[in-house]
Amino acid sequence: MLLLLYFLLVTVANAKLMINYDSFTGIPISLEEVKRRDEMNITFWCTNQIEPCDPEEGRRVDGSCSNLRYITRGASHTPTYRVLPAVYDKNFEPRLSKSGHSLPSARFLRTSLLAEGRLADRQFTTLATNFLVFMAGDVLSLHDTVKYVLWKPYCCQPKGKTDRDCVPNKIPDDDPVHRFSNIRCLNMTRPESFQSIGCVRNDTVPERIMSATPTFDLSLLYGNKLKSLLEKGRLFQSGLLKYEVEKGRMWPPSIQTGGGVCLSNQKPQETRCHNTPDDSMNSLAGINLLSVWFWRLHNFIATGLSKVNPCWNDDKLFYTARDINIAIATQIFFYELLPAYFGHENLLRDGVLSPTPGFRDHYSEHLFPQISLEYPFVLRWFHTTQEGNMNLYDTNGNYLKKVPIVNMTLRTGFFGMDDNMDYVTQGNFRQATAKADYMVDPDVAEVGLGPQQRASDLLTDDLAKNRYFGFQPYIKYREFCFKQSFKSFDDLLQAIDPERVELLKEVYENVQDIDLMAGIWLERLIEGGNVPPTLYCIVVEQLLRVVASDRHWYERPNRPNAFTYEQLQDIRKASVARMLCDVGDKVTHIQRQAFYRISPNNPLRNCNDIDVASLWAWKDPKCDNLGSQFDASYNTANFFKNQFLKLIRNE
Numbered sequence: 149m150l151l152l153l154y155f156l157l158v159t160v161a162n163a164k165l166m167i168n169y170d171s172f173t174g175i176p177i178s179l180e181e182v183k184r185r186d187e188m189n190i191t192f193w194c195t196n197q198i199e200p201c202d203p204e205e206g207r208r209v210d211g212s213c214s215n216l217r218y219i220t221r222g223a224s225h226t227p228t229y230r231v232l233p234a235v236y237d238k239n240f241e242p243r244l245s246k247s248g249h250s251l252p253s254a255r256f257l258r259t260s261l262l263a264e265g266r267l268a269d270r271q272f273t274t275l276a277t278n279f280l281v282f283m284a285g286d287v288l289s290l291h292d293t294v295k296y297v298l299w300k301p302y303c304c305q306p307k308g309k310t311d312r313d314c315v316p317n318k319i320p321d322d323d324p325v326h327r328f329s330n331i332r333c334l335n336m337t338r339p340e341s342f343q344s345i346g347c348v349r350n351d352t353v354p355e356r357i358m359s360a361t362p363t364f365d366l367s368l369l370y371g372n373k374l375k376s377l378l379e380k381g382r383l384f385q386s387g388l389l390k391y392e393v394e395k396g397r398m399w400p401p402s403i404q405t406g407g408g409v410c411l412s413n414q415k416p417q418e419t420r421c422h423n424t425p426d427d428s429m430n431s432l433a434g435i436n437l438l439s440v441w442f443w444r445l446h447n448f449i450a451t452g453l454s455k456v457n458p459c460w461n462d463d464k465l466f467y468t469a470r471d472i473n474i475a476i477a478t479q480i481f482f483y484e485l486l487p488a489y490f491g492h493e494n495l496l497r498d499g500v501l502s503p504t505p506g507f508r509d510h511y512s513e514h515l516f517p518q519i520s521l522e523y524p525f526v527l528r529w530f531h532t533t534q535e536g537n538m539n540l541y542d543t544n545g546n547y548l549k550k551v552p553i554v555n556m557t558l559r560t561g562f563f564g565m566d567d568n569m570d571y572v573t574q575g576n577f578r579q580a581t582a583k584a585d586y587m588v589d590p591d592v593a594e595v596g597l598g599p600q601q602r603a604s605d606l607l608t609d610d611l612a613k614n615r616y617f618g619f620q621p622y623i624k625y626r627e628f629c630f631k632q633s634f635k636s637f638d639d640l641l642q643a644i645d646p647e648r649v650e651l652l653k654e655v656y657e658n659v660q661d662i663d664l665m666a667g668i669w670l671e672r673l674i675e676g677g678n679v680p681p682t683l684y685c686i687v688v689e690q691l692l693r694v695v696a697s698d699r700h701w702y703e704r705p706n707r708p709n710a711f712t713y714e715q716l717q718d719i720r721k722a723s724v725a726r727m728l729c730d731v732g733d734k735v736t737h738i739q740r741q742a743f744y745r746i747s748p749n750n751p752l753r754n755c756n757d758i759d760v761a762s763l764w765a766w767k768d769p770k771c772d773n774l775g776s777q778f779d780a781s782y783n784t785a786n787f788f789k790n791q792f793l794k795l796i797r798n799e
């Protein structure tokens with residue numbers, strides 16, 4: 149009874165402390181206004197409830213108080229900014245061509261500009277694309293796809309004509325694929341915006357609304373609401389995330405009733421569907437796999453920390469493990485993955501990477517965490533390098549079979565069957581990704597959403613969204629990025645090979661008509677890297693902002709609970725190869741640079757030869773322990789791995 153009373157009091161006290169803010173403007177709102185929003189059922193989207201900030205507090209799960217001046221900025225539903233101002237036709241319909249006509253249809257452009265085919269990349273593994281998708285998923289939400297698959301599934305039916313949200317893509321009669329089918333329409337809806345939800349008057353420029361927090365904080369694991377983390381994430385024991393063990397493999401907890409978003413599970417055999425703070429973990433195969441590995445990595449770190457510091461309580465272990473996990477993911481993204489695609493020299497020159505292994509502090513309290521509308525959008529270019537098959541290999545590296553990766557979306561159950569997880573893990577560092585060669589995998593272009601739709605073309609969708617986001621023409625971004633000017637199609641030769649300029653001339657009337665995504669598709673790749681230059685420019689603009697606007701950025705020496713120099717050096721040893729050695733199923737050998745294919749320069753090695761980040765740098769002198777016994781890093785790796793295996797064996 150007393151306990152109950154205590155909880156009641158605490159709940160009331162907490163409820164009182166919460167302040168309500170408008171999510172779009174970030175300004176506090178009155179209780180009457182909150183009530184009005186509750187009645188309209190828009191509170192979830194339009195309101196942030198936030199406890200007052202404590203400057204000494206670490207990174208919040210909900211992203212609030214990332215900036216002490218603009219405390220909602222950094223939280224879920226922080227508005228995006230635009231690198232360049234929007235352009236629309238009237239009523240926020242897509243802009244027209246220079247001559248005043250509708251632009252050519254998205255599907256026509258996609259089939260005209262990009263061929264379908266399969267060619268393996270010489271350098272990169274599918275692990276690289278999967279990691280990239282995972283990091284994009286950290287700052288995105290997938291509701292714009294869910295919207296036309298589940299919420300408004302009628303856009304290609306007569307009912308769709310009466311719903312302004314429905315903006316399906318027409319398939320021309322002479323379409324190279326569908327002239328042989330009767331499909332003439334691809335489902336699509338307008339992107340969800342503050343205006344479409346009703347948070348902001350709809351006679352203003354539509355601003356996209358996104359649920360993920362706009363900082364790199366592993367929100368796919370930890371969610372973006374403290375309540376969900378407490379209910380679905382934490383085990384409240386030894387700093388661990390909840391987990392299940394099945395046949396010697398650790399998994400996030402699963403939904404027991406067989407429900408959830410895993411719509412493509414092949415029932416009755418496939419039942420696994422993660423029950424985690426953020427459902428998005430169950431989405432694309434790449435997101436799913438990386439989320440499982442980082443989920444385990446949290447528990448790997450927490451287990452290690454509890455051995456290093458036996459006197460730490462659950463809370464301290466949990467939040468330290470989370471902080472380290474986020475730092476490792478960010479370190480791998482910035483210092484291993486991005487250099488591979490964008491070029492190490494390029495990123496150093498442009499200030500994305502730290503020139504020294506020590507601390508760096510670019511924090512500016514005048515900037516707040518925010519994602520540009522363009523950043524996640526241009527990353528869709530990677531659809532052209534998405535490999536359509538997921539190859540499975542046994543643990544000796546023998547090829548077993550392949551499955552279409554589009555069939556793996558919303559199908560967590562597949563990974564839980566037989567030894568699939570072992571085979572898929574091997575495939576991630578053995579299989580090549582698709583080459584950046586102006587070609588798109590036929591599956592991605594025709595059955596992008598797998599069994600969820602009869603037909604879907606992810607790249608047609610990308611080009612069509614380009615217009616509903618109101619992006620300026622390609623050449624405007626090119627001018628912004630490279631100070632070049634474009635008057636005629638011939639000026640495009642600065643950026644695009646002649647035969648592809650020809651293609652553009654055939655489909656667009658005027659050089660100013662070219663859509664941002666169409667231009668990016670056809671650009672020559674950047675020198676010293678493997679991405680189109682305009683994509684590079686927009687991504688770098690974003691990354692610089694992330695580093696400067698995130699008060700809890702892991703390389704900062706002055707943030708709350710900052711790493712020591714020694715700890716930061718340990719974080720810098722992180723690699724995706726090490727991660728798979730630590731938490732990948734049955735990984736004993738891997739190449740040191742696992743985003744690159746196995747080659748004579750990058751041979752398979754025993755995991756004992758892959759650099760290891762020791763957790764002894766986190767040793768707390770207040771805890772009396774055995775510390776120094778395990779100093780050599782070789783032993784350290786095995787020591788921590790054994791602790792983790794003991795957890796799995798429940799010893």
Ligand SMILES: *[C@@H]1O[C@H](CO)[C@@H](O)[C@H](O)[C@H]1NC(C)=O
Binds near residue numbers: 189192
């Ligand atoms: C209120 O909104 C939520 C989330 O957008 C939705 O799931 C629910 O069905 C809505 N309820 C009503 C009564 O409209």
Ligand SMILES: *[C@@H]1O[C@H](CO)[C@@H](O)[C@H](O)[C@H]1NC(C)=O
Binds near residue numbers: 239240312350351
């Ligand atoms: C704004 O909302 C009104 C009333 O719901 C609707 O009739 C109108 O079409 C909307 N306009 C836009 C641009 O969405």
Ligand SMILES: *[C@@H]1O[C@H](CO)[C@@H](O)[C@H](O)[C@H]1NC(C)=O
Binds near residue numbers: 551555595599600
């Ligand atoms: C993939 O899904 C399609 C339906 O979209 C189905 O016809 C096909 O058999 C599936 N392939 C595999 C290997 O599961």
Ligand SMILES: *[C@@H]1O[C@H](CO)[C@@H](O)[C@H](O)[C@H]1NC(C)=O
Binds near residue numbers: 296303603
């Ligand atoms: C459009 O969506 C509906 C509902 O999900 C689906 O039945 C239909 O097959 C889709 N159309 C196409 C062309 O995929």
